[in-house]
Amino acid sequence: MTQFDLARDSVRALNQRLHESPEGRWLVLHPDGRHCIAAGVDAPVEIGVQGHVGYYCAGMNKQAHITIKGSAGPGVAENMMSGSVRVKGNVSHCAGASAHGGLLIVEGDASARCGISLKGSDIVVAGSVGHMSAFMAQTGRLVICGDAGDFLGDSIYEAVIYVAGKIGELGADCVEKEMTPQHRQSLADLLSASGVEADPGSFRRYGSARKLYNFNIDHASDY
């Protein structure tokens, strides 16, 4: 295992090495809330980060499996393409923003706009999420084992939201949909892959009513 101590060297040096020699397992020590840790990795490496991270940790991640043993600042795993990111603590706003693929697991709570503009990733939050989560989410799945704040799924496209707890208020064009056996199985598989224990039978499914897909004057007040 390669150890990299951010108390001794810079994030720039870490990322340069991760981009140039991405092999094996890595342990990043003393992150201390620094920004952009492990941004732009494109290799099937395992990276453990021993503490809290700042903004955009694992940004645009591709292939790597990154575990943050602490909490994460805004935009963790933003625009992720593949691989996985696991956060043992809580995450700030915009977690998994615009992520195209891969799996983001938050073992704690997520702040506002979790999964905003989601484009294909799966996000599993063991706790609760803040307001405007899955805003304009296009594809992918957001699983919320706790509660969801107001305006969940506002202006959602084809992404799917599963919620076990309470919802403050649904956003524009977001509606509850039937939880079919196929959806329950899909959710069970995703929970299993994420290692988050929850009963798939306790979730409800939400998605787009598709009323805002093409402008209709009769729906103007929904915008």
Add this chain to the structure above:
Amino acid sequence: MSKQNPLRPSATFPLEVLAEIHRSADQGIYEIRGFGTKRSLPNFDDLLFLGASMSRYPLEGYREKCATDVTLGTRFAEKPIELKIPITIAGMSFGSLGANAKEALGRAATGMGTSTTTGDGGMTEEERQSSKTLVYQVLPSRYGLNPDDVRRADALEIVVGQGAKPGGGGMLLGQKITERVAQMRDLPEGIDQRSACRHPDWTGPDDLEIKIQELREITDWQIPIYIKIGATRVGYDVALSVKAGADVIVLDGMQGGTAATQDVFIEQVGIPTLPALRMAVDALKDLGMHRKVQLIVSGGIRTGADIAKALAMGADAVSIGSAAMVALGCNKPVYLEDYQALGTEPGYCHHCHTGRCPVGITTQDPELEARLMPEAGARLLRNYLTTLTLEVQTLARACGKSHVLNLEPEDMVALTIEAAAMARIPLAGTDWIPGA
């Protein structure tokens, strides 16, 4: 109608206002259209060059060199952009434009030694292959954005705003969302695509500074990062862009074009390019960053004279979008029946949003798109860019400049009080700069 009683139009309700009220009453929705502002605005035509005289020594027109090269992104990037001419091609999306048009832009830019720019919707293989120097836009929608394209770009451009609609997001109506466009944007086919007006993962200049740091980390600090702003509170926005770490600022005045935006947005929001440019240069000078953070100005650039005046006011380069499309054939008097089918005619067409572009530029329809073959379009645009460059050199030589970036404000005078005040250039025949 008798001669003694001529019809008297209303100045408050002229024909176009009446027609718009009738249309609104019929349809219950604002007008969405392409192109750009149609109102009259103070612009570069309101400035004139003084040329050489007893106290200024001109350069010989066809013999003495007048260089046009420009380097962009010298602040932080390992690999700044080297251009042969100070005229770049603005960001226009695949989706709003067809693949042939994007390829034509790339080929022409490459042939002229300049850059072209992607747009909302991501990078197509055609434009990457055809563009030697390609600027990759990072937009609020993040459609198609991926790290592979980020790393094969020559520069990144974070789009905060656009001159045609500062404060507004993109719009691509369902008729242009074909299978390929939908796939690139991760959206269903045929829906109205409304791009966000705010970025999903940063909310202000402090966040943006860290966002730029992330993009630099992903690209190993190799390529320049531009910030594009729509012209509004230019002084603040330029200062904040510098603070956020921009290598290059792209300033888009309200004359900038669009493929589809609400008419009320196009005509009523933002400020013209002329005052915006002066405000941007002032802000850079106040910070001691003029020429260190390069400034590209766009929005209504049409002629070599416009470019020369922009450079003289302090821009490092210009960017053209609408004019490039006109060079490709936009509003050309051909295929008249197709203009008529849209309810318009050459010279008036702004129907980019419909996807029925008569000349095959802003369309995804294969039959229409075939009217613009990439090589033929590239030839037209190369010719136009060549003409623009020759015009800029002509004016620069007349002012005694051996490089077009040596043009300066004192080479010019203003024709109107408004232009004098906005550009801080003295009114012709006086030393008067209103407000100075």
